[in-house]
Amino acid sequence: MQDIINMIINSLRNISVWSIVDIIVVSYILYRGYLLMKETRAEQLFKGILLVLALIPISYVLKLDMLNFILTKTITIGVLAVIIIFQPEIRRALEHLGRSAFEDMHLIEDDAVLNSVVTEIVAAVENLAESKTGALIAIEQGTGLSEVIGNNGTVLDAKVSAALLENIFVVNTPLHDGATIIRNDRILASGCVLPLTGNNTINKKLGTRHRAALGLSENSDALVIVVSEETGVISLAVNGRLTRNFDKEKLKSILIKIMKKRRKKRVKSIEERVKAWIMKKRRKI
Numbered sequence: 001m002q003d004i005i006n007m008i009i010n011s012l013r014n015i016s017v018w019s020i021v022d023i024i025v026v027s028y029i030l031y032r033g034y035l036l037m038k039e040t041r042a043e044q045l046f047k048g049i050l051l052v053l054a055l056i057p058i059s060y061v062l063k064l065d066m067l068n069f070i071l072t073k074t075i076t077i078g079v080l081a082v083i084i085i086f087q088p089e090i091r092r093a094l095e096h097l098g099r100s101a102f103e104d105m106h107l108i109e110d111d112a113v114l115n116s117v118v119t120e121i122v123a124a125v126e127n128l129a130e131s132k133t134g135a136l137i138a139i140e141q142g143t144g145l146s147e148v149i150g151n152n153g154t155v156l157d158a159k160v161s162a163a164l165l166e167n168i169f170v171v172n173t174p175l176h177d178g179a180t181i182i183r184n185d186r187i188l189a190s191g192c193v194l195p196l197t198g199n200n201t202i203n204k205k206l207g208t209r210h211r212a213a214l215g216l217s218e219n220s221d222a223l224v225i226v227v228s229e230e231t232g233v234i235s236l237a238v239n240g241r242l243t244r245n246f247d248k249e250k251l252k253s254i255l256i257k258i259m260k261k262r263r264k265k266r267v268k269s270i271e272e273r274v275k276a277w278i279m280k281k282r283r284k285i
């Protein structure tokens, strides 16, 4: 026991500033990794890996050779297995990282425009919910959704209005199937096919419309509103999470809140940064 205590004391003595920086960086990466995996099927596995990683040095210090051998081998083979099994989750995590670095911004800058766009959307959603008309509306933000429009969507490029949105989702009309994409104050396209989520933990009663909303929110920072045809319930999918039972006021305030917050968090382009820097210098002169 004394040996172990001495070893710990010696290790602590040898810690340099860079070791501390190293520990902080690794902890931060692990924490962000955990946040990305939280509430996905990878969460339990992530906890398991952490446990094995914690047990390896303990088994080494306590000289439990057999346990140490098994744990070390588990990690080596496990890494390969994890990459194969969790390929979709890993892809999503990398896309998420890439998104933060190279953003293709479509954020509404003007508060009055933002307010009016949200008011129109919410008015349409309320009426669609009342008449139990199924709807799927994605509000584009940092991630460009042109890819989603692809070959299936019909480009409209019309000013956002409650009347037009309600019209799009009238059953048995050509554009009612699929999702409508909103970019800034324009209805960009309708009839778009969204990626379905692979998340198996969501309510089994929810069908493909809700799965499509969740799928897009996992792959982008879009705000995806769903109106259920069956129940008229309004849901919102954001960052891989689906929240249900919104009323008009709650939906309006959460949309405005998220959109404003997103605008504040935006990564400024190099051009904008240069402009801001020049303005700052001018003010000083």
Ligand SMILES: Nc1ncnc2c1ncn2[C@@H]1O[C@H](COP(=O)(O)OP(=O)(O)OP(=O)(O)O)[C@@H](O)[C@H]1O
Pocket: 134, 135, 136, 176, 177, 178, 179, 192, 193, 194, 195, 196, 205, 206, 207, 208, 209, 210, 211, 212, 227, 228, 229, 230, 231
């Ligand atoms: N991948 C997709 N992308 C966009 N829209 C989709 C997609 N898959 C299904 N939809 C839309 O969802 C409709 C089918 O909804 P379904 O009944 O399966 O879903 P639900 O989640 O149970 O919703 P509801 O409560 O409205 O019935 C389709 O007619 C289509 O408009």
